[in-house]
Amino acid sequence: MIESHCGGCACGAVRYRVVGKPLFSTVCHCRFCQRRLASAFAIIASFDAPAVEFLQGQTSECEHRSDESGRWLRMRFCPACGTTVAHTAELRPGIISIAAGTFDETDWFAIDRHIWVQSKQPWVAIPEGVASFMQGAAPG
Ligand SMILES: [Zn+2]
Ligand SMILES: [Zn+2]
Numbered sequence: 001m002i003e004s005h006c007g008g009c010a011c012g013a014v015r016y017r018v019v020g021k022p023l024f025s026t027v028c029h030c031r032f033c034q035r036r037l038a039s040a041f042a043i044i045a046s047f048d049a050p051a052v053e054f055l056q057g058q059t060s061e062c063e064h065r066s067d068e069s070g071r072w073l074r075m076r077f078c079p080a081c082g083t084t085v086a087h088t089a090e091l092r093p094g095i096i097s098i099a100a101g102t103f104d105e106t107d108w109f110a111i112d113r114h115i116w117v118q119s120k121q122p123w124v125a126i127p128e129g130v131a132s133f134m135q136g137a138a139p140g
Helices: 031-037
Strands: 004-008 015-019 024-028 042-048 052-056 060-065 072-077 084-089 095-099 113-115
Touching: 015 042, 031 042
Parallel strands: 024 113
Antiparallel strands: 004 015, 015 052, 024 042, 042 095, 060 072, 072 084, 084 095
């Protein structure tokens, strides 16, 4: 049986389920992620779009254009509580990235790589043996 995992926004209105493991899982230390999440970094688990199912609740969308690449990111968030649960990126058609802090359980996958390390907080230490990139990890 293929594993599946559920998650949702902070208020519980938006719920989703994913099937299988992430294609890749990323910690992003870019300034945009720091600002949009009001935090140190983003935890991002990326799936083929058909592996992600939105079960309940309407999401709103806002578009961000990278000032580095000029490409769009579309963030899907709960309009009631503001939690971003997922995003899609022009760079990666057919992939939905889940904001992995919103999974009900967060211990079932490992982080493959750290990106935009050039703007990481100085007190964040990256474990040895995990790929890290000063900027994005294109093309992956
Ligand atoms: Zn909510
Ligand atoms: Zn980022």
